[in-house]
Amino acid sequence: xxxxxxxxxxxxxxxxxxxxxxxxxARGHSVLLVDEAPVPGGRLRAQxxxxxxxxxxxxxxxxxxxxxxxxxxxxRLGTAVHAVSGTSDExxxxxxxxEVVRARTVLLATGATEVPLAMPGWTLPGVLAVGAAQTLWxxxxxAPGRRGVIVGINPLGFAVAxxxxxxxxxxxxxxxxxxxxxxxxxxxxxxxxxxxxxLAAGAPPWAxxxxxxxxxxxxxxxxxMRWFPAQGIRVAGARLQLTRQALAxxxxxxxxxxxxxxxxxxxxxxxxxxxxxxxxxxxAGGLRPLGELLGxxxxxxxxxxxxxxxxxxxTTRLATSRPGVFAAGNTLGIESARVAMAQGGLAGLxxxxxxxxxxxEDAWQRARGAMAAARRQVPFTFQPGLMQARAxxxxxxxREVGP
Amino acid sequence: MSAETVRFWLDGAERRGPxxxxxxFVLYAQGERILGWNEATGAPRGLYCGIGHCFECRxxxxxxxDQRACLVPLAAEMQLTRQAPPxxxxFQEVx
Ligand code: FES
Numbered sequence: 001x002x003x004x005x006x007x008x009x010x011x012x013x014x015x016x017x018x019x020x021x022x023x024x025x026a027r028g029h030s031v032l033l034v035d036e037a038p039v040p041g042g043r044l045r046a047q048x049x050x051x052x053x054x055x056x057x058x059x060x061x062x063x064x065x066x067x068x069x070x071x072x073x074x075x076r077l078g079t080a081v082h083a084v085s086g087t088s089d090e091x092x093x094x095x096x097x098x099e100v101v102r103a104r105t106v107l108l109a110t111g112a113t114e115v116p117l118a119m120p121g122w123t124l125p126g127v128l129a130v131g132a133a134q135t136l137w138x139x140x141x142x143a144p145g146r147r148g149v150i151v152g153i154n155p156l157g158f159a160v161a162x163x164x165x166x167x168x169x170x171x172x173x174x175x176x177x178x179x180x181x182x183x184x185x186x187x188x189x190x191x192x193x194x195x196x197x198x199l200a201a202g203a204p205p206w207a208x209x210x211x212x213x214x215x216x217x218x219x220x221x222x223x224x225m226r227w228f229p230a231q232g233i234r235v236a237g238a239r240l241q242l243t244r245q246a247l248a249x250x251x252x253x254x255x256x257x258x259x260x261x262x263x264x265x266x267x268x269x270x271x272x273x274x275x276x277x278x279x280x281x282x283x284a285g286g287l288r289p290l291g292e293l294l295g296x297x298x299x300x301x302x303x304x305x306x307x308x309x310x311x312x313x314x315t316t317r318l319a320t321s322r323p324g325v326f327a328a329g330n331t332l333g334i335e336s337a338r339v340a341m342a343q344g345g346l347a348g349l350x351x352x353x354x355x356x357x358x359x360x361e362d363a364w365q366r367a368r369g370a371m372a373a374a375r376r377q378v379p380f381t382f383q384p385g386l387m388q389a390r391a392x393x394x395x396x397x398x399r400e401v402g403p
Numbered sequence: 404m405s406a407e408t409v410r411f412w413l414d415g416a417e418r419r420g421p422x423x424x425x426x427x428f429v430l431y432a433q434g435e436r437i438l439g440w441n442e443a444t445g446a447p448r449g450l451y452c453g454i455g456h457c458f459e460c461r462x463x464x465x466x467x468x469d470q471r472a473c474l475v476p477l478a479a480e481m482q483l484t485r486q487a488p489p490x491x492x493x494f495q496e497v498x
Contacts, residue, residue, distance in 0.1 A: 125436035125449030132453030142432035253447045254436045
């Protein structure tokens with residue numbers, strides 16, 4: 001195949017994009033895979049979780065997916081997509097800067113970005129988005145530092161804390177973000193507690209110590225805060241300090257200290273703030289679907305807090321409102337990598353059908369079965385209210401873009 | 404790490420690091436937290452998102468400005484240059 005035209009362009013070589021590409025190449029379609037990163041896999045590469053006695057090894061999953069893509073694909077790694085224009089009938093034009101590729105169908109699997117916690121001092125060198133620390137350690141075996149804190153309560157934060165603790169690298173304190181951030185829903189103590197509750201309900205092994213705290217009677221939040229130990233409790237190898245709030249990150253030309261404040265049972269500050277020395281800080285603001293290209297092609301979107309933000313409305317085949325443009329993975333809402341893979345498989349079949357190669361019914365059944373199984377196996381709930389948001393998204397999608 | 408160790412240059416000084424690892428991570432691990440300075444404020448900036456989204460890690464790499472250090476793999480003899488902080492802004496009275 002010449003790269004200048006192909007059946008399908010897949011934007012994003014993470015779990016969703018790789019699974020879709022594998023589905024398409026297996027059916028004999030030519031695929032061009034594009035990703036900004038120099039290596040395939042997206043965030044999946046850096047994932048490594050214990051699930052009971054089993055281990056979820058992101059790198060191994062990426063290897064398997066890349067093998068599945070096989071020789072039927074052309075790769076453009078380290079390459080950004082500048083624009084997607086045109087229509088399926090005339091052929092989409094995907095602008096890669098150095099070349100323009102034409103295709104009859106496009107998958108946007110651009111994943112998610114971290115929500116910034118824009119607190120005082122957050123631009124100091126040594127302050128990292130928590131995903132960057134995961135990539136540093138899991139991707140490249142480099143430690144983020146020796147003494148740090150995680151600001152914000154978020155599954156990604158706990159996963160990273162667990163990995164760093166397992167490796168004996170750093171013992172991290174997890175503290176609350178400061179009040180009054182622009183991302184207000186992340187900032188309030190109540191919201192952070194709700195997030196924690198949602199995490200505990202997902203029952204990952206590390207959430208067990210907190211789950212007991214949260215089961216409860218009316219006023220549980222206040223009661224739990226009252227007897228929450230000031231030194232914190234151990235969760236995922238980190239010290240979870242719900243009665244401590246980070247007010248500011250400080251340092252001359254790199255982060256050197258975090259200014260902390262104690263909170264009372266109502267989440268109100270008590271006593272004077274103090275400084276603790278750190279050599280790195282991880283900000284855990286949560287993930288938000290990344291959908292600039294969806295906006296560019298004019299796909300119909302909806303906003304769902306439980307899915308992490310703005311996501312496209314899609315058919316059950318994951319077709320957006322723009323004929324020939326499909327979406328899969330975290331760009332459709334923040335869920336696990338397993339769900340992203342299953343969505344990729346489904347979108348791959350949808351794209352094949354769009355190319356005139358309608359897959360047999362049993363292929364659809366397998367893909368839908370994989371999706372249901374992936375959703376049963378989630379290690380933790382990323383967003384409070386995920387289930388309701390998903391149901392609402394399905395309902396809105398059926399109305400706006402069809403079944 | 405099994406990657407081959409190669410020579411590269413940071414602001415003209417000789418360094419060594421693992422080939423294939425994005426240069427932003429290589430420099431972070433070597434203690435180089437500052438990768439550049441904000442054009443408007445002159446405040447130091449470094450690796451932040453690690454995934455190409457924030458553009459805070461921009462370096463001049465082999466003569467090309469504004470390359471995202473977290474996305475560019477280290478290669479032998481690479482020239483990495485931190486982009487100088489801007490001179491203090493001066494204001495002129497508009498007549
Ligand atoms: S660290 Fe954010 S773009 Fe490189």
